Amino acid sequence: MSLERLLKPSSVAFVGISDSSPFADFVAPTLDSDAEVFFVHPKHATAFGHPTVPRLRDIGRPVDAVMSGMAAARTTELAEEAADLDVGGLVLVAGGFAEVGPEGRALQDRLRAAARRGGMSVIGPNGLGYVNVRRGISLTIASRHKRRPGGISVVSQSGAMLSGVAMAAWDNRGLGLNVIVSAGNEAVTDLADYVEYFVDDPDTTAIGLVVEQVRRPREFFAAVRRAHAAGKPVVVLKLGRSDRTRRLAASHTAALAGDAWVYDVALRQAGVALAYDPEELVDRLQFFDQIPAERWSTVDGLAVLSMTGGFASLAYDVAAQEGLGIPALEGLGDWVRSSIPGVTVPNPLDATGFGGAIWDQIVDRYTRSPDVDSVLYVHPLADEDAGSGGSLVGVLAAAAADDTKPYVLVNCSGTPAEWTDAHRGAIALGHGIRGSMRGLATMGAFVRHRARAAAAPAAVPEVARPRVPLVEVPEGRMLPFAAAMELLRGAGIPVAPYYLVPEDAATAEVPFAGPYVVKLADVGHRTEHGAVRLHVEPADLPAAVKELREIADGHGLSPLTAVQPMVAGAGEAFIGIQGAGELGPLVVFGLGGVLVEALGRVGGRMAPFTRDDARELIDEFAPVKVMHGFRGQPPWDLDALAGILVAAGRLAAGGAGWLASLDINPLIWSADGFVAVDALCLVS
Structure with a gap:
């Protein structure tokens, strides 16, 4: 279902909207656009000076976009009528659908x-509609805020x-909008569809999204x-981003937001980029709306020019806070x-007086330095500064006109005054120091990402679930210890040796030297049951096994006991x-042992990667x-660690159909x- 006809x-046909409608002022700009406009209303003979027809089919010709101002039930009937006509798409603003419960979901x-039967795109329901700013098409119930035409397209849930x-x-006087869409419940058309459309839209230079939930992650x-x-x-x-805001989101859009992290x-x-x-x-x-794509740079060599030390110092501090480096340019x-x-x-540079x-x-x-790939000039640029600042800006603009790198003109606060518009094209107008640093940082990150985006992960074959009886634990259904360790080994993740003491054996003939770690094998959280013994010498092994079996008997746990060498490491990861x-499938990584909780810090990647x-x-x-490397200790083998993480990602992606969660804690270096000395694997 293409969005081209709809957007x-x-x-355009307005249904149920008349001069007295509360939406009348919001849609009125469409009458001044180049679109042919029709009105459908069963009670009014005219609307906005145009004759009306009682039903959509009475228009008697194809219609690209139909906007309904009616309530949920009548809007649904309209969609079913439109499905039998040649309608490009619907703009539905009514509430009362999936967000209110079973009746609305029906x-x-x-x-x-109806939309699928008629091949129609649908914006909404339960949203504000959309505005094509460039063309003056206003199919919305949003207030008529001032909107400057440009290349940025925005979709908001x-x-x-x-x-x-x-x-x-x-x-922000430097930026203009192309199409802005309120997605609503996304009953038919969702974020993935909008992004797909804007990719091929020649009027869109960049895409902004306000997201509560991505409904189709793979497609998105x-x-x-x-x-x-x-x-x-x-x-x-x-x-x-919090439990309370997630509940608020659910209450009005039926889109439960996932974990923000x-x-x-x-x-x-x-x-x-995140905002x-x-x-x-x-x-x-x-x-992205002001600087031609051929001028975008990685912004690794940003030169900041100013006439005062205060602005120069502030620019440096803000750049550091926003993750944007300003090189020394000692040359x-x-x-x-x-x-x-x-x-x-x-x-x-504080050029001073x-x-x-x-x-x-x-x-x-x-600007001619080979170490400079972008230029930012910050100066007071209000209406009153046209005289003192005009000549300075003119010199910079002349240099920019003959250059291929981005130039940004930044007011000390807000957007530069209108007199600077004379230099638009060669120079971009930045919105304040912080806003400009964010814009440049986003540009640089995008250019770097595109340069390496071709290195996509290879396809991952499906990983079969081990065909072993599962262990019921409070958290769910768990793979037995041995099956979980062999799953890791098969994925290419090194595991510590282990020996399972037969349940009918009074002692253990362990094939590796001690001292040992001895634990109940098929228990989810052993420490809660005291089911682990450390630094067990070979002579004490039978007593440790006997003690653990008594614990298992007292707590109704599996008596199967695992013995492993006591691995001494220089560090632990999780x-x-x-x-x-x-x-989709995800790998979480951090320092292991007590540090994962003490630091409260983990990172992650969607799998595979x-x-x-x-x-x-x-x-x-x-x-x-x-x-x-810390306090004289050598660094870990980070290449080997990267390989283990890639293997974990392949396991996550290949086992996504059955693998609920798997913890490797600790991975000892x-x-x-x-x-890996242990693994807890829950099966969905």
């Missing part, structure tokens, strides 16, 4: 069936949040990959120190696998230093390499 209609099921984005976009992330391949960045504002992991891994409010969403999108140091009295730091006299030389030196989460992904995940823990 770029040549003909209406939504009828609506979905939260209706009112769309207005927040539109207002933030208006405040495939669409995101297509967008990135087409050079169209995606930025997401994720809602529902998992969404962050999946989106970042897919190269999607945390509408202003940040717009900030991160702003330069320019000698010239700066010899040319500008009292200035010793080349970047950010002396710099104005040689501003053309400063611009020439910095690896967790989730087979079938909301967004590449070795580069695994190394990036490991390097997230570089500031902790434990794995990367020693001079002999890595070894």
Whole structure:
């Protein structure tokens, strides 16, 4: 079902909307568009000065977009009528569908069936509709906020949040909007469909999304990959980051938001930039609408120019906070120190009052430097600054016109004044220092992601569930210890030797040297039952086995006992696998033992993933230093660790159909390499 006819209609029909409708003012701009407009109303002979017809079929010709202003039941009947006509798609704003319970779900099921029968796209229901800003098509019940035409297309699962984005976009004079959509319940058309459409839409340069839930993760992330391949960045504002906000989301959209941390992991891994409010969403999108794609850079060599030390210092601090490095550019140091009295730091450059006299030389030196791949100039740029700042901006704009790198003009607060519009095209207008740094950081991250996005993980064969009797534990159904360890071994994850003491044996003939770890094998959480013995010498092994069997008998547990060598390591890691989460299989990683709880820090990747992904995940823990070398200790074998993480990812993806969760804790690192000494695997 194509969105082309619905979002770029040549003909529009309003059903149940008249001059006295509460929606009248919101849809009125459509009458001034180039679309042919029809009105359907059973009670009014005219609407907006146009004659009406009583039924949709009475129009007597195909209609690209139909907007209903009626309640849920009548809207459903309209969809069923439209399914037998040549209608491109429906815009449905009524509530009373799946978000209200069984009766509403039944209406939504009828609506979905009608749309599929008629091959129609559907925006909504229970949303605000959409606006094609470029074409002046307003099929919405959202207020007529000021909207500047441009290349940014936005889809929001939260209706009112769309207005927040539109207002933030208006405040940022450098950015314009193409199409903005309130997705509502997504009964038929969802986020994946919208992203797919905007990938091929020539009027869209970048895509913003306000997300409560991704309903079809596989299709959504495939669409995101297509967008990135087409050079169209995606930025997401994720809602529902706490239990309370998730309940609020469920109450009005029937979209239960998943764990926000998992969404962050999946989106970042897919190269999607994250925003945390509408202003940040717009900030991160702003330069994709102003700077031609051929000028985008990795922003690894950002030169920051200013006439005051305060702005230079603030720019450096904000850049660091936003994860954007400002290189020292020491290659320019000698010239700066010899040319500008009292200035010793080349970047950010505080040109001071002396710099104005040689501003053309400063611009020439910095913009021609091979170490500079982007330029930001921050200065007071209000209406009153046209005289003092105009000549300075003019010199920078002239250099930009002959260059291939991005140039950004930043006001000390807000967006530069209108007089700077004369230099638009060569220079982008940044929205404040922080907003501009966020925009540049997003650009750089996108360019780097595209450069390595071709290294996608290979397809993963299905991993069969071990055909062994399962152990019932309070958490669910568990693979026996031996089956879980062999599952790891088969996946390419090294495991410690183990020996299972036969249940009828009074002693154990263990084929490896002690001292030993002795534990009840098929118990989920052994420490709660005191079912582990450490540093057991060979002579004490029979007594330890006997003691553990007595514990098993007293707690109704399996008496099967496992013996392993006591592995001494220099460190421990934790690896967790989730087979079938909301967004797909996931691997969680962190430091093991007490550190995983003490630090309260884990990282993750959606599975499967590449070795580069695994190394990036490991390097997230570089500031902790434990794995990367600490207090004279050598670093771990991080290449080997990356290989184990990739293997865990392949296991997660291959076993997603049956593997609920698997904990490897701990994965011990020693001079002999890595070894998993235990695994708890729950089966879905």
